[in-house]
Amino acid sequence: MRAILAVLIGKFLRFLVRLVRPGGGSALPGVVANKLDPNLLSNALRALDHGLVVVSGSAGKSSTTSYLVTLLETHGLRVFTNSSTANIRQGLVASVLKQSNWRGQLDCDIAVLELDEGHGAVLARELEVRLAVLTNVLSDQLDRFSDPDDVIAMLKQIGSAAKAVVLNVDDKNLAQLEFEIPVFGFGVSRGTVNTPKAVYALNFGSHPTIPVFAEVGHGGIVLHSEAETRFETTSLPEHQALNLSAAVAALYQLIEPSESIIRAVLMELKPVFARNERVEVAGVDVTIRLVQNPTSFQLNLDELLPDQTPLMFMAGRDIHDPSWLWTVDFSRVKRVDIVGGFNAHELSLRLAFAGVEVGAVIQDASAAADSFLALSGTGHTVLFSADAMRRVRRHWGLAK
Amino acid sequence: MTRFFSFHKEYFDNNGDQGNLSVLKFFLGQQSVSFDEVSELASADFVLVGDASRAALREYGKELLDLAPALQARHANGLPTLVIGSSYELLASEVDWLETPKRGSVVSEFRTLVTDEAGPVLGYRNSSILDLDFVRSGDFIATTLFGPILAKNPTLLDQMLLACGGTSADWEPKMKNWVESIRELAPTHH
Numbered sequence: 367m368r369a370i371l372a373v374l375i376g377k378f379l380r381f382l383v384r385l386v387r388p389g390g391g392s393a394l395p396g397v398v399a400n401k402l403d404p405n406l407l408s409n410a411l412r413a414l415d416h417g418l419v420v421v422s423g424s425a426g427k428s429s430t431t432s433y434l435v436t437l438l439e440t441h442g443l444r445v446f447t448n449s450s451t452a453n454i455r456q457g458l459v460a461s462v463l464k465q466s467n468w469r470g471q472l473d474c475d476i477a478v479l480e481l482d483e484g485h486g487a488v489l490a491r492e493l494e495v496r497l498a499v500l501t502n503v504l505s506d507q508l509d510r511f512s513d514p515d516d517v518i519a520m521l522k523q524i525g526s527a528a529k530a531v532v533l534n535v536d537d538k539n540l541a542q543l544e545f546e547i548p549v550f551g552f553g554v555s556r557g558t559v560n561t562p563k564a565v566y567a568l569n570f571g572s573h574p575t576i577p578v579f580a581e582v583g584h585g586g587i588v589l590h591s592e593a594e595t596r597f598e599t600t601s602l603p604e605h606q607a608l609n610l611s612a613a614v615a616a617l618y619q620l621i622e623p624s625e626s627i628i629r630a631v632l633m634e635l636k637p638v639f640a641r642n643e644r645v646e647v648a649g650v651d652v653t654i655r656l657v658q659n660p661t662s663f664q665l666n667l668d669e670l671l672p673d674q675t676p677l678m679f680m681a682g683r684d685i686h687d688p689s690w691l692w693t694v695d696f697s698r699v700k701r702v703d704i705v706g707g708f709n710a711h712e713l714s715l716r717l718a719f720a721g722v723e724v725g726a727v728i729q730d731a732s733a734a735a736d737s738f739l740a741l742s743g744t745g746h747t748v749l750f751s752a753d754a755m756r757r758v759r760r761h762w763g764l765a766k
Numbered sequence: 767m768t769r770f771f772s773f774h775k776e777y778f779d780n781n782g783d784q785g786n787l788s789v790l791k792f793f794l795g796q797q798s799v800s801f802d803e804v805s806e807l808a809s810a811d812f813v814l815v816g817d818a819s820r821a822a823l824r825e826y827g828k829e830l831l832d833l834a835p836a837l838q839a840r841h842a843n844g845l846p847t848l849v850i851g852s853s854y855e856l857l858a859s860e861v862d863w864l865e866t867p868k869r870g871s872v873v874s875e876f877r878t879l880v881t882d883e884a885g886p887v888l889g890y891r892n893s894s895i896l897d898l899d900f901v902r903s904g905d906f907i908a909t910t911l912f913g914p915i916l917a918k919n920p921t922l923l924d925q926m927l928l929a930c931g932g933t934s935a936d937w938e939p940k941m942k943n944w945v946e947s948i949r950e951l952a953p954t955h956h
Contacts, residue, residue, distance in 0.1 A: 505819065508781060509874040509892055515820045568777060570825040687874070687890040689913025692782025711944040715917055718941050719788050727944070 369470040372403035376463040396452075396460030406470050407455070408493050410462045416443065416476035418493055419616060420486060422524050423501030423534075424517060424567075425662055426609045427453065427480040429641060430501055433613035434478050440631050441623055446474040454485040476620070484510060487520035490527035498528035499616050501609065503539040503567045506659035509687040514539065514567035532615045534608065535576045538569040550619060551576040552611040554604060555583025565661050580615035582607040587614055587632070595625065599632040605665055606641070642669070647762045650739050652746040656755055660693045666749055667698060676741040677702045679717070680734065681709035682753025688712035696720040703741055706734030707754040731757035767800045768930045771810035773833070773853070774818075774826050781890070783816030783850050785914030793927055793935045801930070807836050812930050817851025817912040831860055838863045844904015846929035851912040855895060864908060867898040876952045877911065884922040888952045889915040905929040918948055 376399030383394060399406055411418045421431045435445045448461040458479065466472050481489060490498070500521050503514050511517050518539050525531040525545055533540045535551035581588045587610060589595040599610060610632070617623050643654050653674065657663040670677075679702050681688060688709045696716070701723040705714045710729045717724050728734035735758045738746065750758060759765050775784050787801075790812070794801045804810050815830065815837075823830075830853060840847045841863055849857060858864045874892040879900045881887050887900060889911025901908040905925065909915070916923045920942075924934040937945070 505780065509890070512872055512874070512892060513820045568819050568821045570821060687781065687876075687892070687913070689781040689785075689890055692785035692788075692914050693779055711947040715941060715944045715948070716785070716914075718938075718944075719785070719792055719914075719917060724940075727940075 368403045369406055369409065370468060372399040372406050373463060373466060373468055373470045375399065375402060376459070377468070380460070380463055393456045393460065395463055396456035396458070399463055400456060400459045403470075407459050407462055407489075410466055410470050410472050411446075411477050412494055413471060414446065414474055414477055416620065417496030419476065419478045419497045419499065419620065420481045420490060420493075420495050420524060420528070421478065421499040421501065421612075422481045422483050422486045422521060423499075423540075424483065424504035424506045425659065426501035426605065426612070429606055429609040430499060430612045430616075431478055431480040433610050433635070434499070434616050436635075437613055437617045437623070437628065437631055438476060438478065438620070440627050441617075441621060443476050443621070444474040446472045446477040446479075448479050453480045453482045455489060458489075481524065483517050483520045483524075487523040490524045493527070495524075495528040496530070497616060497619055498525045498531050499612055500525055500531060500533040500540050500543075501612060502534050502537045504565070504659055504661045505567045505690075506661070508690070517567070518543070530619055532579075532612060532619060533576075534612065535578055536608075537566045538571065538573045539567055541574045541576050542569070542571055549576060550579040550615050552580040552608070552615045553578050553582070554608060555581050555588070565664075579618070580611040582611045587611045589614070589618070591618070597625075597629055597632050600635045602635070603665070603669060610635070642666075645762075645764060647764070648739055650746055651744075652739075652748060654755070654758075655747070655749045657749050657751060660690050663691075663694045663749070667694070667696065670698070670747065671745075674745040674747040675701075675703070676738065676743045676746055678704040678706060678734065678738045678746075678748045678750075679713055680705070680707035680731065680748065680750035680754035680758070681713040682707040682731070682751045682755075682757065683709070684751050684753035685709050685712075688716075691716045696722050701725065704728060704734055704738050706738075707731055707751065707757075710734075732761040734758075735761050767802060768794065768811045768932075769802055769804045769809060770812040770814065770930075771804055771807045772813075773807075773815040773830060774822070775814075775816070777822040777826065778816035778818045778853060780817040780819055780822075780851065781892075781912040782914055783814065783848075783912055786814060786848060786916045789914060789916045789923065790926065790930060793923070794930060794932045796936060797927075797932045799930070799932045807833055811846065812926070813837070813840060813845075813847040815847075815849045815853040818853060820852075823852060823856060827856055830856060834861050841903050841906045844906055846905040846926055847907065848915075849906075849908040850915075851891075851893065851910060854901075854908040854910065855893065857908070858895075858898070864901060865898060868896040869894045870896045878949070878952045879911070884919065884925060886949075887911065887915065887919050887922055888949055889913060889918070918945055920945060 379395040893910040
């Protein structure tokens with residue numbers, strides 16, 4: 367009865383919110399439904415035949431989740447998942463409200479959820495986790511987590527709550543974690559240095575050797591099980607190939623997959639939401655790239671091509687402490703045509719001291735987006751933080 | 767020529783503290799004052815010890831404490847020095863020439879501190895220190911405010927430039943406007 371009341375009120379609130387704010391997200395329905403029935407989420411997930419997979423870590427959560435969902439769906443499973451903007455409790459409950467029936471039941475076989483590191487450590491204790499996928503530990507969100515040591519402890523909690531763990535063996539911070547459950551590794555083959563590598567949080571300790579189950583290298587992914595199996599992939603930057611190897615490693619722990627299906631999927635991968643995604647807005651082709659921390663900003667900058675102009679960089683309200691912008695190397699950039707978002711002045715100052723020419727500075731995300739589309743050029747490219755991305759996508763009518 | 771020393775700059779840059787060197791170099795360069803790195807603290811005119819992760823402090827904390835006598839001498843003589851964030855916290859907990867701050871839970875926020883010599887000083891902090899966010903002896907500064915504080919605090923920057931053999935910063939108007947906009951957004955903390 368409690369669940370029914372929570373779902374009905376939650377779904378009604380969701381309907382009202384979307385009337386007021388079409389395409390926009392809101393935490394309110396999830397907050398209210400969770401208050402009315404704190405077990406709504408765990409009960410909905412517990413009923414799934416193939417259980418719950420959680421994906422957590424500093425970066426790569428969304429891509430890994432997206433790849434794993436695609437792989438599972440192509441194998442015929444009905445997958446419940448969440449968007450990257452709904453990876454804390456109220457967002458997850460809101461996702462249940464969106465997809466469940468009036469009793470809070472999901473018509474799915476398995477759940478693959480991206481979990482924020484901090485919230486995930488708490489949630490994992492109350493959810494029955496079949497498999498945890500741990501991507502990496504970066505020096506990220508220090509205003510929230512204080513120190514990478516705290517993130518490592520949170521990921522340890524998430525992994526310990528699961529029946530098995532898939533983790534990035536290249537990241538010493540994860541390789542050092544000791545679990546009393548089966549551990550399956552993924553990583554980059556030694557000697558593969560095609561694209562810039564992720565920079566994991568500082569760790570001066572030893573690097574334990576963990577057997578690699580799925581390995582990125584030489585245009586594909588190699589599985590090391592009883593026999594060695596090689597899958598070719600579409601061309602991917604190394605950090606995305608790493609996320610894909612995590613998804614493939616996870617897939618093998620969940621089902622007995624078909625090699626032919628995996629081969630077909632890996633050769634037709636589409637860009638993940640806002641990761642070098644190409645969209646058309648008012649007749650203008652725009653490439654959009656989400657940057658969330660020093661590492662992702664740097665990786666995206668390093669992938670920029672000289673003809674990708676005009677450029678717009680945006681730093682939104684989600685960057686609580688913009689100091690980390692000063693750890694990004696902007697030396698490859700000559701000019702940024704528009705700097706936008708709530709923290710536009712912080713970003714502009716950083717760029718100016720790095721010797722980058724700054725065109726217009728427009729704090730309002732919508733106004734910045736409009737001015738950007740009006741610029742001439744054929745390589746319109748935006749790098750933005752999550753808050754600025756949400757505002758621009760909504761303004762451009764791209765919100766889901 | 768002005769010489770600077772930065773303690774393990776590759777690791778003690780948790781929140782962009784090394785950006786302070788970029789800012790000094792930017793303006794000193796405009797003033798034709800060279801700003802060159804040296805590997806020994808003893809031969810430096812300006813010293814930066816940035817904020818570091820716990821992993822970096824576990825690795826290099828002892829080495830930092832070994833520099834305490836040299837830093838004490840700079841403190842006593844008011845020589846231009848920035849000791850920031852967790853490095854300040856470590857030193858303050860171990861030496862008697864820096865007053866021991868009171869501790870509480872970690873508070874992460876922007877703060878504008880009202881100081882005697884540099885007026886309001888703005889920066890972000892992520893610290894368990896309850897008081898003593900900004901300790902100054904001449905041009906020796908120990909603070910919880912990490913990141914590029916010289917970029918956002920023109921008065922403090924001018925004082926450091928003078929201490930480094932330069933003159934007051936000649937800001938481009940648009941850059942000055944950005945700094946003023948940043949400062950207007952920050953709350954004041956007494």
